[in-house]
Every structure is written in structure tokens, then in C-alpha cells.
Amino acid sequence: MLLNDKTVIITGASRGIGRAAALECARQGANLVIGYSGSESSRPLVDELIGEIRSLGRDATSVGAPAGDPDTGDKLVDAAVSHFGSVDVFVNNAGICPFHGFLDMPRDTYLETVNTNLNGAYFAVQAAARRMKEQGNGGAIIAVSSISALVGGAMQTHYTPTKAGLLSLMQSCAVALGPYGIRCNALLPGTIETDINKDDLADQEKRDYMIGRTPLGRLGRPEDMAGPIAFLASDMAAYVTGASLLVDGGMFVNLQ
Numbered sequence: 001m002l003l004n005d006k007t008v009i010i011t012g013a014s015r016g017i018g019r020a021a022a023l024e025c026a027r028q029g030a031n032l033v034i035g036y037s038g039s040e041s042s043r044p045l046v047d048e049l050i051g052e053i054r055s056l057g058r059d060a061t062s063v064g065a066p067a068g069d070p071d072t073g074d075k076l077v078d079a080a081v082s083h084f085g086s087v088d089v090f091v092n093n094a095g096i097c098p099f100h101g102f103l104d105m106p107r108d109t110y111l112e113t114v115n116t117n118l119n120g121a122y123f124a125v126q127a128a129a130r131r132m133k134e135q136g137n138g139g140a141i142i143a144v145s146s147i148s149a150l151v152g153g154a155m156q157t158h159y160t161p162t163k164a165g166l167l168s169l170m171q172s173c174a175v176a177l178g179p180y181g182i183r184c185n186a187l188l189p190g191t192i193e194t195d196i197n198k199d200d201l202a203d204q205e206k207r208d209y210m211i212g213r214t215p216l217g218r219l220g221r222p223e224d225m226a227g228p229i230a231f232l233a234s235d236m237a238a239y240v241t242g243a244s245l246l247v248d249g250g251m252f253v254n255l256q
């Protein structure tokens with residue numbers, strides 16, 4: 001197992017990529033702190049996930065707190081330490097992408113997207129890193145960035161800068177935290193079918209176009225992200241830091 005007895009915190013883990021990553025980490029021997037927004041509607045999903053992790057023989061606890069709140073990182077770390085005694089891996093995954101055009105982008109939509117996806121991540125990564133430094137055993141931090149860190153989207157002008165920001169954050173943190181043995185890497189998913197793009201991909205034409213751009217011939221599934229996250233979290237990636245791992249079925253390189 002890649003993550004035996006490690007404590008892994010994952011934000012936005014109630015569903016989608018975060019959930020799949022949490023289950024894979026548990027399969028690989030980790031105990032989990034499940035970060036979620038705190039909304040009542042997420043609670044049953046979180047309880048179900050904790051049940052699944054326990055049935056895999058590992059343990060999990062949850063923290064309901066908005067990703068954009070600068071105090072959320074400390075709450076996640078406190079829960080990890082009080083339940084499991086350490087923080088070994090931090091996965092910043094929570095994110096939103098309310099599709100909208102640029103010229104009439106509501107200010108609140110822009111501000112909420114940047115706050116949830118990037119500002120909150122900054123403080124959460126800082127909280128996890130402080131604890132890892134204190135523990136003295138290094139650690140692994142993974143930001144779920146996106147293919148959108150590298151390319152644009154007319155309906156994602158508020159979103160793509162947050163994903164480029166996360167990639168940049170991991171690069172700078174790799175430099176800042178390398179001396180403490182803390183590795184920082186970015187995962188760049190392509191188009192993965194989850195709730196974040198359910199409405200967007202309901203448009204059959206758009207869906208077919210995205211599949212057509214993908215050499216592997218299908219959209220991604222949350223499970224496709226779980227192995228790469230577990231790898232980056234594990235000692236198999238002991239010399240990997242400041243890296244970005246594009247997991248997109250080949251979409252990015254498919255020019256013609």
C-alpha cells in the first residue's frame with residue numbers, strides 16, 4: 001500500500017474527484033479528513049463516504065467549513081491532529097466553475113470563484129505546511145489545478161486564472177517548502193464528468209466536441225484522477241516536487 005497509516009486531508013471531498021481520491025487513499029492505507037462546504041445537503045454524502053472508508057478498514061472524520069474562509073485550513077489541520085495525530089498529505093481540491101461570459105460577468109461570481117478556488121487554497125496550504133514543518137517528517141501537498149491553467153475558456157475567464165494561480169502556488173511552495181521535505185505538486189485534470197460541468201456537458205454538441213478532442217476517446221471519470229493523486233501523495237513520488245501532472249486523455253496535445 002502506498003499510503004499506509006498516513007493522514008490525508010482532502011477538501012471538497014463529498015463528491016466528484018475529491019471523493020474518488022479519498023476512497024483511493026483509503027484503499028492505499030490512509031486515514032482521511034473529509035473537507036466539505038458545511039452545507040446540509042452535503043452531509044448525507046459525507047456520512048456515506050465515511051462509511052465506505054470505514055468498510056475499507058480505515059478511519060475518517062469530516063470538517064464542514066467553506067473553502068474560501070481563511071480559517072478553514074486550521075480547522076482541517078486541527079481535526080487531522082486530534083483524530084489521527086498528524087498531517088502527512090494535503091489535497092486542495094474544492095472548487096467551483098459557474099460558467100459565464102466575460103463582458104457581463106457578475107462581480108460576485110468572479111469574487112466568489114477566486115475566493116473559493118484560490119484565496120482559500122493559499123491559507124489552507126499554509127496551515128498544512130506549518131503543521132508538516134512542525135512534525136519534521138516532510139509531507140506532500142497536491143493542488144487540483146486544471147488543464148485550464150494552460151489554456152483559456154470564453155465562459156471560464158473567472159476560473160482559469162484561479163487554476164493557473166494554483167499551479168503557480170505549487171511551484172513557489174515547492175521552492176519555499178523543499179528545505180523541510182515538503183513536496184508540492186499540481187494535478188491538471190482535463191474534462192472529467194462531475195457535477196461541476198453537468199449542465200455544460202448536457203449540451204450534446206459540446207459533449208461530442210470535448211470527446212472528439214480527446215485521443216483516448218472518452219471524457220474522464222473521477223476515478224481517473226484518484227491514482228495520480230495517490231501517486232503524488234506517496235513516497236513513489238519522493239523526488240517529485242514543483243511538477244504538474246496533466247491527466248486529460250491526451251486532450252491538450254491534440255492540435256490536429
Ligand SMILES: NC(=O)C1=CN([C@@H]2O[C@H](COP(=O)(O)OP(=O)(O)OC[C@H]3O[C@@H](n4cnc5c(N)ncnc54)[C@H](O)[C@@H]3O)[C@@H](O)[C@H]2O)C=CC1
Nearest residue numbers: 012014016017037066067094095146189191192194195196
Ligand atoms: N471536472 C472537471 O472537468 C475538472 C475539475 N477540476 C477541478 O477539480 C476539483 C473538483 O471538482 P469536481 O470533482 O470536478 O466537481 P464537483 O462539483 O463534483 O466537486 C467540487 C467539490 O468542491 C466542493 N466545494 C464547492 N464549493 C465549496 C466551498 N465553498 N467550500 C468547500 N467545498 C466546496 C463541493 O462541495 C464538491 O465536493 C475542482 O477544483 C475543479 O476545479 C479541474 C479540471 C477539470
Ligand SMILES: C[C@H](O)[C@@H]1OC(=O)[C@H](O)[C@@H]1O
Nearest residue numbers: 097146148190191196197
Ligand atoms: C468545469 C469544466 O468542465 C472543467 O473544469 C476544468 O478545469 C476544465 O476546463 C474542464 O473542462
